[in-house]
Amino acid sequence: MSHSDTNLSKVTDPTVLAIIPARGGSKGLPRKNVLDMAGKPLIAWTIEAAMKANCVTRTIISTDSDEIESVARAAGADVPFRRPDALASDTATSLDVALHAIESIDEVYDYIVLLQPTSPLRTAAHIDAAFELLRARNAPSCVSVCEVAQSPYLMVQFGGGDQIVPVLSTENRSLRRQDLPPTYELNGAIYMTTPDALRNFRKFITDETVGLIMPRHLSGDIDTCADFEAVQKYLIE
Numbered sequence: 327m328s329h330s331d332t333n334l335s336k337v338t339d340p341t342v343l344a345i346i347p348a349r350g351g352s353k354g355l356p357r358k359n360v361l362d363m364a365g366k367p368l369i370a371w372t373i374e375a376a377m378k379a380n381c382v383t384r385t386i387i388s389t390d391s392d393e394i395e396s397v398a399r400a401a402g403a404d405v406p407f408r409r410p411d412a413l414a415s416d417t418a419t420s421l422d423v424a425l426h427a428i429e430s431i432d433e434v435y436d437y438i439v440l441l442q443p444t445s446p447l448r449t450a451a452h453i454d455a456a457f458e459l460l461r462a463r464n465a466p467s468c469v470s471v472c473e474v475a476q477s478p479y480l481m482v483q484f485g486g487g488d489q490i491v492p493v494l495s496t497e498n499r500s501l502r503r504q505d506l507p508p509t510y511e512l513n514g515a516i517y518m519t520t521p522d523a524l525r526n527f528r529k530f531i532t533d534e535t536v537g538l539i540m541p542r543h544l545s546g547d548i549d550t551c552a553d554f555e556a557v558q559k560y561l562i563e
Contacts, residue, residue, distance in 0.1 A: 338383040340437060341436045341437070342438070342439060343383065343431075343437070344386070344438075344439050345388060345424055345428075345439070346372055346373065346398075347387075349389060349390050350393065350414070351416075354549050355549065355550060359443050363554070363557070363561065368446060368554075369397060370401040371447075372443045373385060374401065375452075375453060379454050379457075381453065385403045387404070387405045388423050389405065407431070409423065410426075413426055424524060437518060437520055440518075441515070441517075442547070445547055446548070447546050452470065452516060452538065456518050459536055465536040466523040466535065467520075467532060468516070468519075468537070470515040470539075471510040471537040471539055472513045472541065478494050479492075479506050481493040481494070
């Protein structure tokens, strides 16, 4: 039995398709998806998290790269199609890639979860928690977030000349830093929704989207060599 067959035989109710987008033409960090990260290819961390998640039925990779396909299959993922060149450019969006993926397979799934391979610290438990939150709130989608390092209430932008203008309302600017309202940002680790919601809204985030809070130290998103080294240092230590 192949890795693909093993993955396809996993029974979950309802069904969840994990889509891992991984193109070969990374500019900031060449070949980053297959670089060794603490003993295994970077993409393998996300494949393993998806396959260990109780909610995930099947894990597939969307790629245009022979090398990534080979590494992904060795890690146990399914590569049922080749991503077209038009969706492997710098301008292609995650939405386009996800829609292409669900239209390129015969099976129909109740939910999909997009898992960026550049978030290797996201675990199976985080994926399952997002699924539970999505269903408990009956929301169209769930995305992962983490608390920001710098409060936007302390940020300014320049207006005319040298005049500064608060990015947000001045209402909270007199508060001590520790008393400012907590604010969060997308960390890129988890985007979960239904195929119908994705087709209808054509975006992952709507007015009814719920957020799963992940610790900031587990929210590393690898884009540069410095990002890569920082996450690898965390994993090794």
